[in-house]
Amino acid sequence: MILIDKPFASDFLLKTIKENNFPIVATAVAKSMIADDSLNWISEKEAIKTIEKQDNYPLYTNSENSISWIEQHLKTSKLPGQIQLFKNKILFRKMVKDHYPNYFFKGIKFEDLKSFDASKLKYPFIIKPAVGFFSLAVHKVDNHGEWKTIIENIDQEIETFKGMYPKEVVDVTDFIIEEFIEGEEYAFDCYFNKNGEPVVLNIMHHIFSSAKDVSDRVYITSKEIIEKHKPKIEAFLQIVGKKAQLTNFPMHVEVRINENGKVQPIEINPLRFGGWCTTGDISYFAYGINSYEHFLYEKTPNWNEILKSRRDxxxxxxxxxxxxxIKESNIKAFNYNLLLKDFEKPLNLRKVDFKKYAVFGFLFTETSINNEDETSEILASNLKKYITIKE
Incomplete structure (x- = not known):
């Protein structure tokens, strides 16, 4: 079953729903987003009854905005509890604490941040909302001298993105302070099948422009990345699955892997793959894997065969x-055609209402394995070359 909510459902996801006749819940929001009466729409009442009758019934959501619907209508199922276990970073840290006993984290109320004495903390550390999304209000604090300025910046950022997402997606009531995890960052989509076994659908290297960068600008996947990290990621998922007793459960996961190969979790996003249908779709663009079908049909990618043709x-x-x-209100236009010219092989471009979401869009590309320039340039870019300012 599919539960669609704002802000975005890709053409690829909708095509998948249509071709497979997957049941899609006819919420008011979903119907307002999708003008296709030929889909297999089922009423909210029927959806609730189906899931309550079978507690591990497979449900996929494209957006964390749907969490409020689940919490409101599926109270008797185990889903609300599982969602909170992962969505709330403090609860998640407590769940895996025995596997990472030396890892420091601390929950703190937003209203207490300004008066909190951070001088005794070990630097560097990360501060972010306990319930967050899309690197909003996430900061790395390298020394005590930065603390006051960063708290002031968080104040300003909260005002900027207030109202963009519901509180189930971004809630700034509580923050988490946690030690900075050494190593390279990776993001991946996966699901747990009916037997509780994890199935990896992609792995992406999240690269940064500097040690201070915490943005979501560039993710890279390749044959080498999959082969190198899939075994250790599967071992990590076995721990998570047993702790949370997961079955028929999709998720998007962010981790760091240090030089010794240890996988350290950053966060887990329940019941969905990457937001805005990004990582769920890149599996198809890159590897021909339809992640949505794989989850709902319990299919496992044949990675040995898939990667044979992705060597270069x-x-x-x-x-x-x-x-x-530049404030969105001062921007007249974004030059997407100029952007596309800067890439070897664009695969898909998704334009976004930047005035509403502070994002111009999402771009999927294919690059030769030895071409580092285009990803390095866009990673460091402030995008001003593509922006036209209002006169």
Whole structure:
């Protein structure tokens, strides 16, 4: 079953729903987003009855905005509890604490941040909302001298993105302070099948422009990345699955892997793959894997066969967040045609209402394995070359 909510459902996801006749819940929001009466729409009442009758019934959501619907209508199922276990970063840290006993984290109320004495904390550390999304209000604090300024910046950022997402997606009531995890960052989509076994659908290297960068600008996947990290990621997922007793459960996961190969969790996003249908779709663009079908049909990718023809390519997901320093209200237009000319092989471009979401769009590309320039340039770019300012 599919539960659709704002802000976005891709053409690829909708095509998948239509071709497979997957049941899609006829919420008012979903019907307002999708003008196709030929889909297998089922009433909210029927959806609730189906899931309550079978507690591990497979449900996929495209957006965390749907969490409020689940919490409101599926109270007797185990889903609300599982969602909170992962969505709330403090609860998640407590769940895996025995596997990472030396890892420091601390929950703190937003209203207490300004008066909190951070001088005794071990630097560097990360501060972010306990319930968050899309790197909103996430900061790395390298020393005590930065603390006051960063708290002031968080105040301003909260005002900027207030109202963009419901509180189930971004809630700034509580923050988490946690030690900075050393190593390279990776993101991946997966699901747990009816037997509780994890199935990996992609793995992406999340690269940064500097040690201070916490943005979501560039993710890269390739044959080498999959082969190198899949075994250790599967072992990590076995721990998570047993702790949370997961079956028929999709998720998007962010981790760091250090030089010794240890996988350290950053966060887990329940019941969905990457937001805005990004990572769920890149599996198809890169590897021909339809992640939605794989989850709902309990299919496992044949990675040995898939990767034979991906030896000399890498695939990139580029998040065109507005880091220009120019307010959206002062921007007249974004030059997408100029953007596309800067890439070897664009695969898919998704334009976004930047005035509403502070993101210009998402770009999927294919690149030769030895071409580092285009990802390095967009990673460091402030995007001003593509922006036209109002006169």
């Amino acid at each position: 390519k890498k695939y990139n997901l580029i998040v065109l967040d507005n880091n220009s320093g």
